[in-house]
Every structure is written in C-alpha cells, then in structure tokens.
Amino acid sequence: MTNLDDLDFKNVTVIIPAKDEEPTIGNVIDRVKKYCGEVIVVDGHSKDKTSEVSESHGATVVKDRMRGKGDAIRCSIKHIKTDIAVFIDADGSHDPTDIPHLIKPILEDKYDHVSGSRLLGGSSELHGGFDEFLRLTGSSFITACINWRYKVRISESQNGFRAIKTDVLRKLKLKEDITTIEQEMIIKTINQGYRLGEVPAHEYERKAGVSKIRLSRVWLRYGWTLFYYLLTPKKKTRT
Ligand SMILES: Nc1nc2c(ncn2[C@@H]2O[C@H](COP(=O)(O)OP(=O)(O)OP(=O)(O)O)[C@@H](O)[C@H]2O)c(=O)[nH]1
Ligand SMILES: [Mg+2]
Numbered sequence: 001m002t003n004l005d006d007l008d009f010k011n012v013t014v015i016i017p018a019k020d021e022e023p024t025i026g027n028v029i030d031r032v033k034k035y036c037g038e039v040i041v042v043d044g045h046s047k048d049k050t051s052e053v054s055e056s057h058g059a060t061v062v063k064d065r066m067r068g069k070g071d072a073i074r075c076s077i078k079h080i081k082t083d084i085a086v087f088i089d090a091d092g093s094h095d096p097t098d099i100p101h102l103i104k105p106i107l108e109d110k111y112d113h114v115s116g117s118r119l120l121g122g123s124s125e126l127h128g129g130f131d132e133f134l135r136l137t138g139s140s141f142i143t144a145c146i147n148w149r150y151k152v153r154i155s156e157s158q159n160g161f162r163a164i165k166t167d168v169l170r171k172l173k174l175k176e177d178i179t180t181i182e183q184e185m186i187i188k189t190i191n192q193g194y195r196l197g198e199v200p201a202h203e204y205e206r207k208a209g210v211s212k213i214r215l216s217r218v219w220l221r222y223g224w225t226l227f228y229y230l231l232t233p234k235k236k237t238r239t
Contacts, residue, residue, distance in 0.1 A: 004100040010037040012103060012163075013082045017064070017072035018090035019044030022053055023208035025090045029057040032088060035099040040079055041090070042072040044212075050090075069160070069212070070181030074174050077166075086163045092207030093125065094161040101199045102163035112168045112194040112238070115154075115186065116161035116201025123203040134215060142183055142226050149230045150190045154198055157186045161201050168194050171237050178218055180225045187229040193236035 014036040018025050029039050041054040041061050054061050062079055064072035073087060084103055088094045098116055105111045118126060126136050139158040146157055160182055172188040174181055189196045 004104060007100055007104060007107060009035050009103075011082045012036040012084045012086055012099075013038045013040060013080045013166075014086045014088060014099070015040045015042065015073070015076045015080070016054075016059070016088055016090045017042045017044065017069050017076075017160075018046065018050050018054070019069075019072075019212055020046045020048050020050060021090035021209055022046070022048035022050050024092040024206075025050050026053045026057045027207075028088065028090055028092060028096070029054060029059050031096040032086075032099065033058065035096060035103075036086065037082055040076055042076050044069075044072055068178035070174070070176035070178050070184075073181055074177075077169060077174075080166050080169075083166055084163055085166050085169055087160060089160050091209060093204045095202060095204070098161070098199070098201045099163070102161070102201075105197050105199075106163055106165060110195070111197035113164040113185070113189045114162065114197040114199060115156075116159050117155045117198040118159050118201065118203040119155040120198060121200030121202040124205045125203055131215060138219070138222065142222065145226060145230060146183075146187060146190070152190060152196075154186070154196065156198075157183045159201065159203070161203075164189075168238075176225060178221060179213060180218070180221055183222070184225060184229060187226075191229070191232060191234055193234075193238040195238075 014032040039059040041059045043051045064075045102114045143157045176184045
C-alpha cells in the first residue's frame with residue numbers, strides 16, 4: 001500500500017474553473033501546487049483580475065465559451081497532458097490536502113474516478129436555510145435515483161471535487177454546459193462500466209465572492225439530465 005507522502009504528483013493536473021474569484025484564486029493555486037505537475041485555471045471571462053492573478057501564481061489560463069461551469073470543465077480537457085485530472089473549485093470551499101486521498105486509489109488502480117463526498121466528509125454550506133434545504137433534498141433525490149438505477153450505494157452526486165483518469169474523462173464525452181456536469185460525470189462513469197469510488201471531503205463555506213448558481217434557473221435542467229442519462233442504455237466502454 002502506497003504511503004500518501006510517496007505519491008508521484010507530477011502526473012496530475014489540477015483544473016480550477018473560476019469566474020470572478022479574484023480574492024481566493026491565488027491562494028487555491030498556491031495550495032494545490034504541491035499535489036500536481038500543472039495547474040489549469042479555466043476562466044469564465046471574469047470581470048475581475050482572476051486571469052491575471054492566476055497567471056502570476058503560475059497557472060496556465062484558458063478561457064471557457066461563456067456557457068457555464070460544465071462548459072469550463074469540457075474546455076479544459078484538451079489541455080490536460082497528464083494521466084490524472086483533479087477538479088477543484090476556486091472559492092476555497094474544497095481542501096487541497098484531500099487531493100492525495102482522491103488520487104491514491106486511482107494510482108493503486110482500485111478506481112478510475114474518485115469523487116469527494118460532502119455527505120461523508122461534512123459540509124459547512126449544505127444546511128441552514130431554505131436554499132440549502134432544497135439543494136440537499138434535490139441532490140439526495142438524484143443520488144437515490146442513481147443508486148436505484150445502477151444498484152450501487154454512492155453517498156452523493158453533486159460535488160465539484162474529484163479525481164479521474166484522463167483517458168476515462170475523454171471517453172465520457174461530456175455534454176453539459178452547467179453544473180449538471182457533475183451528475184453527468186458520475187452517471188456516465190457507472191454507465192460505461194468504470195470504477196467509481198468516494199472519499200470523505202469536507203466542504204467549507206466559500207471564502208469570498210458570491211455563488212454562481214441560481215437554483216430557480218437550473219432545476220429543470222437537473223431533472224431533465226437526470227432522467228435522460230439514467231435512461232441511456234448501459235454502454236460498457238471499459239475494456
Ligand atoms: N470558468 C467558469 N467557472 C465557473 C462558472 N460558473 C461557476 N464557475 C466556478 O465553478 C466553481 C463552483 O461555482 P460556485 O458558484 O462556487 O457553486 P457552488 O459551490 O455550488 O456555490 P457556493 O455555495 O456559493 O459555493 C467556482 O470555482 C466558480 O468560480 C463559469 O461559467 N465559468
Ligand atoms: Mg462553491
């Protein structure tokens with residue numbers, strides 16, 4: 001069994017989708033650097049200095065196509081040169097010290113995709129108000145549907161903190177433009193016969209700035225994509 005300190009991080013790229021995250025992006029880049037060979041920031045045409053700060057902290061900056069976070073993730077894929085990709089948010093809500101826990105089971109070839117679970121690791125953001133209540137209820141319903149459809153027992157399907165083999169990421173042929181890309185990645189991984197694992201990952205409150213998600217605008221898309229991808233016949237591409 002590999003010790004966490006002995007992991008080879010050179011073969012890891014950390015990808016950070018960031019839209020108007022100037023106050024936090026530099027700190028996130030500095031903290032993820034020791035766990036990867038390259039940091040890619042996908043800038044959502046920020047109105048603040050997200051791009052400039054990212055470059056000055058040593059990240060490669062690419063632009064999305066202004067369609068949302070899912071589009072940002074899809075735009076990053078052609079730039080990844082390493083075997084493992086890690087996705088982490090720019091608002092400081094994910095803890096970079098969890099990255100070794102995400103990539104270790106991949107390096108040991110136990111899983112192809114490892115998702116950070118807030119339901120196992122706890123969240124400082126997912127409870128308290130009505131918005132949080134709706135988010136948690138909705139995401140628990142989606143997770144239950146996935147578990148029922150595929151006879152699995154994952155704890156969550158919406159976190160943006162994950163590690164995945166780059167060749168698997170490419171084979172998922174992702175289509176979503178907004179945050180529905182998280183459940184698309186989870187469902188397609190299971191659907192195509194790849195091995196999905198979870199590790200506990202605590203979610204902290206965003207350190208600055210404002211949420212880019214408007215529940216009232218996106219809930220229909222969540223319902224539609226859930227049933228569309230769940231009803232897709234199993235398509236095993238894992239060899
Ligand atoms: N490039 C890019 N990044 C985005 C876009 N929308 C959101 N992001 C980033 O995606 C990450 C997650 O977005 P958040 O607004 O934090 O979503 P959330 O974590 O559900 O919301 P909070 O509860 O406020 O943290 C952050 O790093 C955002 O900056 C976009 O359109 N383009
Ligand atoms: Mg956030």
